Amino acid sequence: MSFSSDAKAELIRLPLERDCCVLAELSALTQTTGSLGFQGGGRFSVSWQVENAALARRIFRMLKERLGLSPSLHFVQHARLGGRRTCVLTVEGDDAPKLLTALRMMEPDEHGAPVLKRTLPRPQITRQCCRRAYLRGAFLGAGSVTNPDRGYHLEIAARDEGLLELAEKLLAQHDLPARHHLRRGVPVIYLKGGQEIADALALMGASGALMKLENIRITRQMRGAANRASNCDEHNTERQLSAAQQQVEAVKLIAIHRGLFTLPPALRQMAELRLSHPDASLEELGALAEPPIGKSGVNGRMRRLNAAAQEVARELTEAQRPTNANP
Numbered sequence: 314m315s316f317s318s319d320a321k322a323e324l325i326r327l328p329l330e331r332d333c334c335v336l337a338e339l340s341a342l343t344q345t346t347g348s349l350g351f352q353g354g355g356r357f358s359v360s361w362q363v364e365n366a367a368l369a370r371r372i373f374r375m376l377k378e379r380l381g382l383s384p385s386l387h388f389v390q391h392a393r394l395g396g397r398r399t400c401v402l403t404v405e406g407d408d409a410p411k412l413l414t415a416l417r418m419m420e421p422d423e424h425g426a427p428v429l430k431r432t433l434p435r436p437q438i439t440r441q442c443c444r445r446a447y448l449r450g451a452f453l454g455a456g457s458v459t460n461p462d463r464g465y466h467l468e469i470a471a472r473d474e475g476l477l478e479l480a481e482k483l484l485a486q487h488d489l490p491a492r493h494h495l496r497r498g499v500p501v502i503y504l505k506g507g508q509e510i511a512d513a514l515a516l517m518g519a520s521g522a523l524m525k526l527e528n529i530r531i532t533r534q535m536r537g538a539a540n541r542a543s544n545c546d547e548h549n550t551e552r553q554l555s556a557a558q559q560q561v562e563a564v565k566l567i568a569i570h571r572g573l574f575t576l577p578p579a580l581r582q583m584a585e586l587r588l589s590h591p592d593a594s595l596e597e598l599g600a601l602a603e604p605p606i607g608k609s610g611v612n613g614r615m616r617r618l619n620a621a622a623q624e625v626a627r628e629l630t631e632a633q634r635p636t637n638a639n640p
């Protein structure tokens with residue numbers, strides 16, 4: 314499985330959230346994978362077509378458990394697409410107006426009878442809790458993320474520009490500025506940069522994918538830091554700042570791959586202090602230690618933490634080599 318499909322599988326397994334969030338996620342999934350059918354006599358149907366059976370089950374549960382609807386599910390085998398199977402979920406009959414009203418595609422007229430206003434949902438995401446759910450739905454329906462071994466790129470591609478505009482706005486509210494382009498006529502918004510993609514995965518709730526991405530980022534940063542350390546100038550403030558950042562990354566690397574519990578108590582305490590006080594000077598960290606120690610004591614412990622992290626980074630690099638040789 315690719316990094317992208319792993320991340321999606323993880324999001325699909327998340328429990329359904331509050332009703333407002335389920336509706337936000339369902340709106341995005343409908344904007345990306347749904348279509349409205351006209352059945353004559355003012356009757357409608359809504360269908361979702363997805364290749365991922367687990368995603369179809371998630372949509373099914375939303376409709377059934379949260380909206381009390383009875384969707385039908387069938388499979389279409391595509392002879393021309395190498396026998397690929399698509400899951401088709403359909404809501405029709407009396408259920409359709411209920412669904413369309415919930416998705417704000419239908420609104421009651423002056424007599425209270427539902428009237429079709431739009432052919433796609435136009436959700437208004439006002440609550441903070443629903444932002445992540447909406448972005449998750451958009452990503453599940455029309456998104457992908459590149460394997461971080463090959464580069465940092467997360468995108469959502471959709472013909473529905475309303476979806477992209479809203480997704481972009483919600484990302485911006487989390488300080489994640491999306492860029493745009495057109496790919497074969499289809500608008501795409503995307504994020505670049507390891508930190509942005511890590512934040513977006515965290516926002517959507519993909520903690521396993523986030524961890525995997527962070528491991529790769531930390532290993533890269535450690536390699537970079539080791540190269541820079543060979544020609545460093547100790548009295549440069551910027552460099553002192555990056556030394557603190559490097560210590561934080563070193564501690565994270567040990568925490569993720571070995572666990573801080575594997576460290577001797579004195580080192581473990583210093584590791585935890587560095588994580589909880591990333592900007593503190595060595596003197597300040599020493600004063601926070603129990604019992605307090607001087608700057609040179611802190612410095613010695615930091616060197617041992619760095620050495621342990623370098624060892625972890627080396628192990629990771631070696632472990633990754635066969636995978637990279639055979640993509």
Ligand SMILES: [Zn+2]
Nearest residue numbers: 333334442443
């Ligand atoms: Zn919500």
